[in-house]
Amino acid sequence: MVEKFESKRVPPSEHIILSISDLQSAAAAKLPTGIRDFYNSGSTDQITVLDNSNAYKKYKLRPRVLRDVSNVSTSASVLGKTIDFPLCVSPAGIQAMAHPLGELATSRACAKRNVHMGISSFSNYSVEEICEASRAIAPIGHVMQVYSMKDRAKQERIIKRAEQVGCVAIFLTADSPVLGVRYNEHRNDFRTPAGLAFPMLEKTSEMIRADTHDASFVGFNSDYHSWAREIPWLRSITKMQVWIKGVLTAEDVLLAREYGCDGVVVSNHGGRQLDGTPATIDALPECVEAAAGQIRVHIDGGIRSGQDIFKALALGAECCWVGRPAIWSLAYDGEAGVRTMLDILYTDFRRCMQLTGCSSIADISKSSLGIARKDGPLARL
Template sequence: MRSERTHAVGRPAKQLRSRSFCRSGQEEEEETFSRKRMNSFDREGGHCTEMAMVCLTDFEEYAKEHLSKATWDYYAAGADDCCTRDDNLLAFKRIRLRPRILRDVSVSDTRTTVQGMEISFPVGVAPTAFHCLAWHEGEVATARAAESVNTCYITSTYSTCSVEEIAAAAPGGYRWFQLYVYRDRKLSELIVQRVESLGYKALVLTVDVPYTGKRRNDIRNQFKLPPHLKVKNFEGMFQQETGAPEEYGIPANTLDPSISWKDVSWLQSITRLPVIIKGILTKEDAELAVEHGVQGVIVSNHGGRQLDGGPASIDALSEIVDAVQGRIEVYVDGGIRTGSDVLKALALGARCVFIGRPVVWGLAYKGEEGVREVLQILNDEFRLSMTLSGCRNVGEINRNLIQVSKL
């Protein structure tokens, strides 16, 4: 990515309308821009001026106000008391950096590679569900934004746009596909065949959902997709009996809680694509992942949405990096909100980080352009943090940047 920005980080946010699709099952509902972002007054000109979107928290505040309560609660949810969800953020704040000085950082480069493919900066888009709840174009807009900044987008199984629609919208994009193993293995196999034929470059096997975590607000809100939205990747694949238990329009017993390491080997036997395991939090499982020949692991606690009381992803990272000893690539997600968070993760050994909720906030703000702004802000912050720490490129980032006494 060029060092200059296509869109300035601190530019004023336009007075646009956000579109949300979860208002009691209604069709698209438009709202005017929040008064909170129109709270400054130009005394000389006699008109309101708009606050700038300068950090990811600005997008979070916008999304919280403009999305329906049920939609916001779904995206924001953590399991049980939300301790792990919250600790994902707090853990980054506990880490301190050791910047080096008097190093020529007049030229910097944020590029890196993941699975042999070059991306513009070490931040990718994590798999999150139901993007059409935040913006009418949903995952299509997300894919275009990721393509435009040349980074990796992991498409969710639970997309409200199909894998075919996403591939057609961003034909030059670098995409992986997030996969679950289902009781009916043929269902998983059919999806693998589809994404292979569409040019997806890797399979991300999510392994931390034998059952869905307890998310209290979703239960209180009786959250479900509005009738006009579907999990598009499964359209026509189920013959659901009327009144049968379901989750998001899919039979409730579709996921297979008996999944084990032998299923990793099975998946490898039906695909030519690299297999990356998402949901690793311990060195023991990291070592097993290496033994089973996977090409990478994502250190992840599912955004704190599954087991409450587990470690923050960033706290588990070093243990896993040490266990794999460079034999496979290690990525991390959960709690990344600033460029310095990205720097800390790379210093602790991550090849790349992935962000989930901030992408949805960008969608809620301005669709494709909003996601692109989120990614560009994070890239600019990362470049600044990297150079202020005395590093000119990602190859110079290492654990010497971390103040070990604060870990």
């Protein structure tokens, strides 16, 4: 006699987080509309912010079988240090809107996962506090993001403070002579919430809230910038590595090489600056070719899975950076949320390496990818 039984359907739980998409949904349920829109939206018609993620889909993985992947290693040497896998957290501003501990929580999570973290000029905690938050956990590398500022003395103070506490590199954001037009910020009259300061920009909450986000940016940022003006000056005041963030063309990679920069980050500012620019994964190949192994190439924008990391490495990137996933994770569960995000991406990337027959980062190459075509079979790269 076969015993009858009823299968009980278990309702989905909001606490089951399996993917970056789950984290995005969990964050959306917690964040007020104006703050959620500020983090998630791109400029004008949102074309680039959507393309960044969608562009990865046309690149298909070409797995190899019957390979021994029992001792797979995901470790990579990035910015002079060995990290657990080639993924770091991008400099993203105003993290305390997502969670009160903001950048402090992110720093601790990065240290526990042994990856690097970028610190935004718009951070709600000082570079000293952020670096100290991770120091007792692990000696990770922090990167200080800076803009070209009208007040050169203040810009130099930011850089000197970062160097003094052990930051390993400067990421000069080069794609923002002016701020991109973000409709949601104007419609919501977005202003940083009361009580949050920008210590690196030496701005109190009262000073920040006196202006809109756009007006505040115009007030301190310089559009009078150039390769010849910025790079030699940075070299004269710091021994940290100098990287250019916001590169999308081979021509600018060649200029970065000419001016002796240490690396470039292929980035379109998460689709928040000029709408209609290419997805970063599509701009990556020409930038890698122009680098010709003479300058390091990293990428950010649209990375939402371990497969995306794998695809970027196969196309020549040394390391990937994520911004919005860290914000969503903070909103979901602070430091534990960011650690969850990093663990998801680490596990996903490691599994992808094993299922494509790669035992080390060095095994990942263009031969691991194809590109989907509408008019025929998969095209080899």
